[in-house]
Amino acid sequence: MRNKDVEKLINDSFTEMNPDLFSKILENCPKMNDTNYELSFWKKIQNLLQSKKFAYSFSSFILVLSISLFMFIQPNSIDQRVFSVIAIDVNPSVVLELNDEDKVINVIMKNEDAIIIVGDMDLINVDYNIAVNALIGSMVANGYLDEFKNSVLISIRSDDMIHEDELKTEVTQAVYNYLSNSAINGSIITQEYSEDDAIKLLAERLGISEAKAELIFEITMLDPRVTVEELALLSINDLNVYLESKNYSIDKIDKVGKASELEYLSENEAFQIALTELGIDEINITEYEIELEQEDGVMVYELKIKTISGDFEVLVNAKDGTIVVENENDEDDEDDEDDDQLPTEVLSESEVLSLVLLELGIVESEITDLEIEQDQDGGIYFYEIEFEYQDQSYKLDVDAISGNILTNSQDETGYDYKDDDDDKEEDDEDDED
Numbered sequence: 001m002r003n004k005d006v007e008k009l010i011n012d013s014f015t016e017m018n019p020d021l022f023s024k025i026l027e028n029c030p031k032m033n034d035t036n037y038e039l040s041f042w043k044k045i046q047n048l049l050q051s052k053k054f055a056y057s058f059s060s061f062i063l064v065l066s067i068s069l070f071m072f073i074q075p076n077s078i079d080q081r082v083f084s085v086i087a088i089d090v091n092p093s094v095v096l097e098l099n100d101e102d103k104v105i106n107v108i109m110k111n112e113d114a115i116i117i118v119g120d121m122d123l124i125n126v127d128y129n130i131a132v133n134a135l136i137g138s139m140v141a142n143g144y145l146d147e148f149k150n151s152v153l154i155s156i157r158s159d160d161m162i163h164e165d166e167l168k169t170e171v172t173q174a175v176y177n178y179l180s181n182s183a184i185n186g187s188i189i190t191q192e193y194s195e196d197d198a199i200k201l202l203a204e205r206l207g208i209s210e211a212k213a214e215l216i217f218e219i220t221m222l223d224p225r226v227t228v229e230e231l232a233l234l235s236i237n238d239l240n241v242y243l244e245s246k247n248y249s250i251d252k253i254d255k256v257g258k259a260s261e262l263e264y265l266s267e268n269e270a271f272q273i274a275l276t277e278l279g280i281d282e283i284n285i286t287e288y289e290i291e292l293e294q295e296d297g298v299m300v301y302e303l304k305i306k307t308i309s310g311d312f313e314v315l316v317n318a319k320d321g322t323i324v325v326e327n328e329n330d331e332d333d334e335d336d337e338d339d340d341q342l343p344t345e346v347l348s349e350s351e352v353l354s355l356v357l358l359e360l361g362i363v364e365s366e367i368t369d370l371e372i373e374q375d376q377d378g379g380i381y382f383y384e385i386e387f388e389y390q391d392q393s394y395k396l397d398v399d400a401i402s403g404n405i406l407t408n409s410q411d412e413t414g415y416d417y418k419d420d421d422d423d424k425e426e427d428d429e430d431d432e433d
Contacts, residue, residue: 027070082099083159087156087210088154089153089211091113091207093109094114098128102127117144132174137178146184150257151186151259156192157213172254175188188257208412223407225380236301269321274316277314288307290304293315299317299319300316353372355398367388370387384397385398396408
């Protein structure tokens with residue numbers, strides 16, 4: 001508004017409040033010229049500004065103006081209520097809190113590596129997919145993700161269950177695609193983000209993220225032979241490799257892609273290292289088994305070697321090849337057998353076998369090459385059961401007291417994965433049929 005308009009508005013308002021005052025002044029001051037008129041006018045303005053009535057009116061005007069400006073600006077601010085959560089764990093552990101529009105309202109860095117990853121990125125008010133790609137990109141750029149360490153743990157929660165499922169699918173695909181475009185065959189583990197107080201306390205005690213604590217807790221609930229303390233020492237990629245080796249069937253966990261084992265020795269390399277350390281000639285071996293396991297938070301190959309002179313059990317560090325000899329002669333074997341004697345309350349071999357075959361829907365008369373051995377790990381007694389059925393080899397670990405199947409190499413609902421090549425092979429077989 002121009003000055004002249006302001007002056008006219010004030011003059012009109014003043015005249016309406018005092019219509020006869022100015023005429024009376026002119027009658028009493030016949031010699032007043034234009035200059036005196038102007039001076040009188042501004043004097044009246046000064047008096048008006050100093051009046052209480054005007055002060056109240058001006059204050060009201062300022063209040064209305066402030067409210068109007070607040071209402072105008074407020075729609076541009078973001079909703080601060082947490083509607084969804086996305087946690088990303090590799091070793092860096094970052095949590096994104098989202099509003100109901102899927103925009104980031106908070107970034108929580110769970111460890112020092114996360115601080116490195118986030119750096120000076122400002123992710124507030126950014127769409128979640130952009131934030132996720134930025135974080136994964138930073139992990140790749142900083143060497144936390146590569147062809148040797150290709151596993152990512154994604155944990156998601158939302159107030160809307162349908163939206164939660166959508167986020168799981170979309171975030172998993174986004175991370176997998178980004179890694180693929182970076183020449184990394186990624187493996188994505190997906191689970192629900194837990195806010196259980198017990199999981200938070202466990203995470204705090206172990207010094208890990210809540211998401212990782214939830215994953216290892218689920219493993220120990222399924223297989224009590226391992227402890228949370230051991231599993232907490234494993235990286236996300238090591239955990240992924242371990243889960244694949246055991247083929248656990250965990251309802252709350254999904255995954256795509258295969259965990260990288262490029263950091264690990266091959267089975268044959270571990271076998272040759274063991275023979276060299278033990279001084280055993282391969283020609284004297286009558287039978288051996290090798291499995292990828294974890295021992296006290298270290299990934300190892302467990303070898304059981306039978307020779308004409310005795311039996312050996314060896315653990316070989318899967319990454320650096322260092323080994324630990326558990327026992328190496330018949331006398332030690334006898335001692336170990338005494339230590340591994342099953343308690344009186346356990347099920348017999350025949351009872352356990354019947355339960356397992358019933359669970360699998362297999363008739364005992366149709367299996368061949370049956371082997372059952374007793375064992376114990378972490379104070380848990382179990383049976384190792386192996387057999388052939390319809391040209392497939394089955395290997396199971398079964399709790400000796402409850403009869404629960406701990407691991408099953410042929411469990412199709414377990415922690416196995418299917419890649420595009422598998423799907424292609426199945427399609428080809430269908431076409432042939």
